[in-house]
Amino acid sequence: MMNSRILVALPLAAVLAFPALAQTSSSQTSQPSQAQSTPAGDTATGKAPLAPPSREGFWGRVNPFARKKYVQRQTEPIRDRVNELDDLTAANGKAIKDTDSRAQAGIKLASDKANEADQHAIDAGNKATAAQQTAQQATTRIQTVETVVSNIDQYKASNQTEIRFRPGQTVLSKNAKDALDEMANGVKGQRGYIIEVQGFSSGHGQTAIQSSQKMAESVVRYLVLNHEIPVYRIYLVGMGNAPVGTDDAEKTKHTSGGRVEISLLKNDLEQLSSNTSAPMPTADQQQQPK
Helix, strand or coil: CHHHHHHHHHHHHHHHHHHHHHHHHHHHHHHHHHHHHCCHHHCCCCCCCCCCCCCCCCCCCCCCCCCHHHHHHHHHHHHHHHHHHHHHHHHHHHHHHHHHHHHHHHHHHHHHHHHHHHHHHHHHHHHHHHHHHHHHHHHHHHHHHHHHHHCCCCCEEEEEEEEEECCCCCCCCHHHHHHHHHHHHCCCCCCCEEEEEEEEECCCHHHHHHHHHHHHHHHHHHHHHHHCCCHHHEEEEEEECCCEECCCCCCEECCCCEEEEEEEEECCHHHHHHHHHCCCCCHHHHHCCC
16 A cells, blocks of 8 residues: 555646756846946946856745845845945935036136137227227327418417507507507417517608617517517517508608507417327226216
8 A cells, every 4th residue: 555655646746846946047147148248348347147047946936934144035136236336326425516617617617718809809809999999099190280380380470469659759658558568468378479579650761760769679678678588589670661562553652740550460370289288088088978
């Protein structure tokens, strides 16, 4: 009876062990192929992928009677890979943050340089405008000077006064002095003028010339002593009884009695002096906002 039971159990155990053996061999043969399918360089950590655990015992991967050490041994490679991935993720995040910080710093530096270049360009434009204005003012003054120099000897009558004398008299009357005072006060502090004094006297020959010369000298003496007009600005001539021109060119008249004509003549030097006395604005003054 015992022998018959043994004979029945042996074939049954062989039949049950054959599938388990086939599964274990297939799992072991498929493990290298899966590990070789993915190169190590294509993974995040640079290591080869984890191989699936091999089938153990009758229950294979799911063993309800597995011990705690067995479970720890199976999950330890996974924990190591997870920790490595966490470290790698942290390192990548830090690298990205550093790269972003450097990029922002570079962008800010480029923006500051661009703003500085724009400011330099604006300053250069303002200086160029100021230089152009200064050049235009200098050109205007040069043209004014050229005009004045070309007309330096062109005097124009500005004021004219006539003083009458009694026959044989050379002393200035009060009315004559008042007229000379008015003329002299108008030329104080001015430049570019001359005073022409012409004496006329009735009579003939040298007597008339000498008489007219004395009357003209009395006028000059009064202007020099009482109004401090430089002598070099006064031109005196005794005309005697020379004919005086009239509006009618064909008619002339001779002097009756004694008289002196005082003419104030001016050129453009006074205009040049007033233009050059004003200081030219500087570049900083021209750039100030109005």
